[in-house]
Amino acid sequence: MSQNATVATRPVKIIRVGTLRYESLAVLILLCAAMSFLSPYFLGLHNILNIFLATSVIGILAIGSTFVICMAAIDLSVGSLLAVSAVCGALMVKPLHLPWPMVIVVTLAAGGLFGLANGFLVTHGRIPSFIVTLGMLGIARGLAFILAGGRAIYDMPAPIVWLGQGRVLGVPVPMIAFLAVAVIGHFVLQHTRFGKYTLVVGDNVMAARVTGLRVGRHVTKVFALSGAIAGLAGLLQMGRLNAADPATGIFFELNAITAAIIGGTNLFGGEGSILGTVIGALIMGVILNGLNLLAVQAFYQQVAIGAVLIIAVWLDRLRAGAQEA
Amino acid sequence: MTACLRRGMLAALLLGTLSTAAWAQPKTVGVLLKNVSNPFWDAAAQGAKDGAKAAGVNVYVLSSQSDADVGPQLDICNTMLERKTDALVVAAVNPTGLLPCLAQATKRGIPILDIDSNLVQDIAEKAGVNVANSIGSDNRQAGAQGAKYMAGKIQKGKVLLLEGAPGTLTAIDRAAGFKDELPKVAPGLHIVASLTGNWERDKAANVTNDVLTANPDLAAIFASNDQMGLGAVEAARAAGRSDLIIVSVDGIPDAVAAIKEGRLAASVAQLPYLFGYRGVETAAGLLAGKTYHPWKLVIPLVVLDKAVLEKGTDPMLKYVR
Numbered sequence: 001m002s003q004n005a006t007v008a009t010r011p012v013k014i015i016r017v018g019t020l021r022y023e024s025l026a027v028l029i030l031l032c033a034a035m036s037f038l039s040p041y042f043l044g045l046h047n048i049l050n051i052f053l054a055t056s057v058i059g060i061l062a063i064g065s066t067f068v069i070c071m072a073a074i075d076l077s078v079g080s081l082l083a084v085s086a087v088c089g090a091l092m093v094k095p096l097h098l099p100w101p102m103v104i105v106v107t108l109a110a111g112g113l114f115g116l117a118n119g120f121l122v123t124h125g126r127i128p129s130f131i132v133t134l135g136m137l138g139i140a141r142g143l144a145f146i147l148a149g150g151r152a153i154y155d156m157p158a159p160i161v162w163l164g165q166g167r168v169l170g171v172p173v174p175m176i177a178f179l180a181v182a183v184i185g186h187f188v189l190q191h192t193r194f195g196k197y198t199l200v201v202g203d204n205v206m207a208a209r210v211t212g213l214r215v216g217r218h219v220t221k222v223f224a225l226s227g228a229i230a231g232l233a234g235l236l237q238m239g240r241l242n243a244a245d246p247a248t249g250i251f252f253e254l255n256a257i258t259a260a261i262i263g264g265t266n267l268f269g270g271e272g273s274i275l276g277t278v279i280g281a282l283i284m285g286v287i288l289n290g291l292n293l294l295a296v297q298a299f300y301q302q303v304a305i306g307a308v309l310i311i312a313v314w315l316d317r318l319r320a321g322a323q324e325a
Numbered sequence: 326m327t328a329c330l331r332r333g334m335l336a337a338l339l340l341g342t343l344s345t346a347a348w349a350q351p352k353t354v355g356v357l358l359k360n361v362s363n364p365f366w367d368a369a370a371q372g373a374k375d376g377a378k379a380a381g382v383n384v385y386v387l388s389s390q391s392d393a394d395v396g397p398q399l400d401i402c403n404t405m406l407e408r409k410t411d412a413l414v415v416a417a418v419n420p421t422g423l424l425p426c427l428a429q430a431t432k433r434g435i436p437i438l439d440i441d442s443n444l445v446q447d448i449a450e451k452a453g454v455n456v457a458n459s460i461g462s463d464n465r466q467a468g469a470q471g472a473k474y475m476a477g478k479i480q481k482g483k484v485l486l487l488e489g490a491p492g493t494l495t496a497i498d499r500a501a502g503f504k505d506e507l508p509k510v511a512p513g514l515h516i517v518a519s520l521t522g523n524w525e526r527d528k529a530a531n532v533t534n535d536v537l538t539a540n541p542d543l544a545a546i547f548a549s550n551d552q553m554g555l556g557a558v559e560a561a562r563a564a565g566r567s568d569l570i571i572v573s574v575d576g577i578p579d580a581v582a583a584i585k586e587g588r589l590a591a592s593v594a595q596l597p598y599l600f601g602y603r604g605v606e607t608a609a610g611l612l613a614g615k616t617y618h619p620w621k622l623v624i625p626l627v628v629l630d631k632a633v634l635e636k637g638t639d640p641m642l643k644y645v646r
Contacts, residue, residue, distance in 0.1 A: 041409075044407070047404075047407045050403050050404060054400040054403065054404070057396070145491065150491040151419075151491060151492030152419055152421060154420075154421045155421075164425075165425050237396060240396070240399065240425065241396065241399065241421070241422050241425075242421060242424065242425065242452070243421050243422065245394075245395060245422065245492075246492075247393040247394050247395075247491070248394050248395065250391065250393065250394050289404055292387060292400075292401050292404040292405070293404060293407060293408050295385040297361065298361055298387075298389070298390050299361070
């Protein structure tokens, strides 16, 4: 009997790495042009830095989400992980009085551990990631409130505050962190085995298994990464607010996923671009900032972001359809 | 006319036009509120706009969506400093979250007004923020008034206390005011549960339902705001307990309607319309060089119940929006 008869018959798609949704870049440029026309305050350097500052935390979460979504999974818990990691870190100084580097270590570690828990439940529990992370969203948020005693833990050590409010040559530190995470994330996704495996698992998990890839182990690693990135976001948010606030980060996961999708990451896995995610996050940031400058009510901002998401994906469907025709 | 006099008149004219040119630029007051879907803040926004008209300043009003998450409000605050803002009137989500942005405002000499007592003066000063004045009602007083009214209606029984969003100063103060006053005015009333309804109707309705199930003989409910009070009213009616005495705080239009229909016993009206109005009025005054004492400018509370509303003679009623 021929050995080939047992090979899976489903064809393996060619993984399109580095797909930047050019439409999104065009949308960003158009939005910036429109906003600078509508408001004289928009195009100043200070305001542009302000946009990046406001976008940094969600942008970093979005980069973590890009990896998870490329793997055809989803992490709905990142907003809550942000809060609970920050609270865990803050407890190191209030009331434990440990040196400030412990805050950084514990915040990142807490995020990673929660992410690891997500990963284990998905792989060993065989529970869909949507369900696991939905549950973790509630668990982590509740734990954040419990550990913090129901209110924000205020007054962080100066180096932590610097992470959120400091500037290097006038550039806000969270913006530098966001861009650094983007560069590293891009490199990892496009040019390392870790990134390639992530895309392969998302594109065709059966083929990945057949090639000998330890899928379960890789899935766990990616969720741990997403959690650690949420911890990093929590650290920056803690600096920005000078407090570990258990109530912060609500709905951030939805914004992070929206940014990734607008940027070109395929919700069903297999393709994604960090640059696209950065553009997606900036589109949302520009809309929010511009409408705030124009004093437009928050409701319209929500409508605008939802509409941009649908339009961005629709444009992509059109382009994919045209290519296949 | 001598050349000297002519030159003098020319100089005076020039000086006059220059100074009027400076004064002709109306100042812009930026108002930052929270939880845009709560009618309380709607009334404050309306008051702010009317106050601006009366004081002759420009105003723009921005609100964050949530009154629990201060992060987005901080982003909006930063953006307000990117445009022309001569004074800031803020209703902060919590006492500490906006301080980084407000410190920037203080550095630029922008006067800051706190409405609804969300900022604590010494915490703010430590962070380099100069809050010129705080305009609000005494939230502890509001809780105490609620307790006094309830004691006037019922002296013995079980009470449910619905608290606001955890960690916010308003929630803490209203609950504390109620808890401290209740044993003094009605030692027979005791609080069987003090749970958060997060300022929301649906959350409060669920909590009320559950507490009613555990305590079928519940006698009264104190809700820290009208939204929660109205949620509790619906839950009570659905459970067949329209006899429950429910007292809340804020004085929003829906609460006024519920009181007139006899479903809500009373609401301690905070007159949020006046918060906004006085906030902008005070900001305009500060920009014109006035100072206001004391630091805390108190807006009086009005306890609204069916009798007060039907009589309609209380002068503060015109501020109930």
